[in-house]
Amino acid sequence: MPTGGRPTVRSRRLGAALKEYRRAAKVDQPQAAELLGVHQTRVSRIESGHVTARVLEIRTLLDAYGIGNPEVRTKLEALSKNANRRGWWLEHAAHLRPDYLDHITLEDDATYIRDWEPVLFPGLLQTAAYAEASITSGPDYIAPELVAQLVKVREERQAKISEGGASYTAIIWEAVVTHPLVDAEIHRSQLAAILETGKRKNVTVQVLPFTAGALAGSASAFSSFSFDSEPTVEAVTLENLRGTSVLESSEDLAAYANAYDLLRSAALTPDTSATLIRRALRSSEDAS
Numbered sequence: 001m002p003t004g005g006r007p008t009v010r011s012r013r014l015g016a017a018l019k020e021y022r023r024a025a026k027v028d029q030p031q032a033a034e035l036l037g038v039h040q041t042r043v044s045r046i047e048s049g050h051v052t053a054r055v056l057e058i059r060t061l062l063d064a065y066g067i068g069n070p071e072v073r074t075k076l077e078a079l080s081k082n083a084n085r086r087g088w089w090l091e092h093a094a095h096l097r098p099d100y101l102d103h104i105t106l107e108d109d110a111t112y113i114r115d116w117e118p119v120l121f122p123g124l125l126q127t128a129a130y131a132e133a134s135i136t137s138g139p140d141y142i143a144p145e146l147v148a149q150l151v152k153v154r155e156e157r158q159a160k161i162s163e164g165g166a167s168y169t170a171i172i173w174e175a176v177v178t179h180p181l182v183d184a185e186i187h188r189s190q191l192a193a194i195l196e197t198g199k200r201k202n203v204t205v206q207v208l209p210f211t212a213g214a215l216a217g218s219a220s221a222f223s224s225f226s227f228d229s230e231p232t233v234e235a236v237t238l239e240n241l242r243g244t245s246v247l248e249s250s251e252d253l254a255a256y257a258n259a260y261d262l263l264r265s266a267a268l269t270p271d272t273s274a275t276l277i278r279r280a281l282r283s284s285e286d287a288s
Contacts, residue, residue: 007049009102014079019047025065052083099244112226118173133182191281206267233257
């Protein structure tokens with residue numbers, strides 16, 4: 001059961017899926033409660049993520065909803081078993097916002113991660129120096145010891161990519177590559193790091209060129225996540241001034257999946273993107 005009265009991101013995903021299947025089967029909450037032999041309140045709390053359904057409850061409900069797909073059933077049972085699983089990031093929990101912990105949990109569970117970044121290099125690709133520079137350049141004062149903690153978390157998040165735990169695609173606006181927002185030396189090191197990381201088989205880096213026009217301004221930075229063998233978008237996170245928002249409704253997911261497809265179609269190929277990044281790196285070195 002989620003602790004502290006706050007649903008975990010996994011319990012919310014489980015509850016949302018069960019709610020979707022219940023509605024598709026035209027079963028109401030009182031009927032679902034009768035199937036489980038519980039009060040309707042428990043079904044409501046399961047679907048909101050405030051309570052995690054037990055594996056036996058999941059099997060009973062999916063049987064009643066006509067969901068026989070073994071992959072779906074296995075995934076939902078795994079969400080139940082792992083709803084409160086402790087991840088490496090919980091040792092930093094006292095210093096991190098709950099919504100940021102949600103983002104990290106989604107990252108940790110994902111099989112496919114996609115980032116769109118029109119301002120900064122994505123966190124999963126940042127060097128420690130670039131991460132520190134971007135964190136300290138924000139509008140809020142952050143104590144030096146907390147900056148160090150946040151940089152460490154950002155580095156530890158990158159293990160998901162470096163260890164091949166997910167397929168990762170980043171689309172970055174050309175301005176991020178060619179117009180440094182940090183110290184020039186830090187920017188050069190970041191460009192070199194991007195070129196190295198882009199060589200990994202599970203990593204794709206594409207640059208959206210200036211010639212794409214207004215498309216670059218059509219969406220602020222976002223990340224999308226898939227959790228199965230197919231890259232169907234199942235969660236999206238958005239960064240804003242005060243935190244991270246998690247989107248999970250089918251309408252929102254479809255809109256952001258479409259936005260990413262448009263950005264990817266307009267972006268340079270990975271090889272051409274690498275050429276542009278190398279050119280920007282050489283230009284920066286020549287200017288130094």
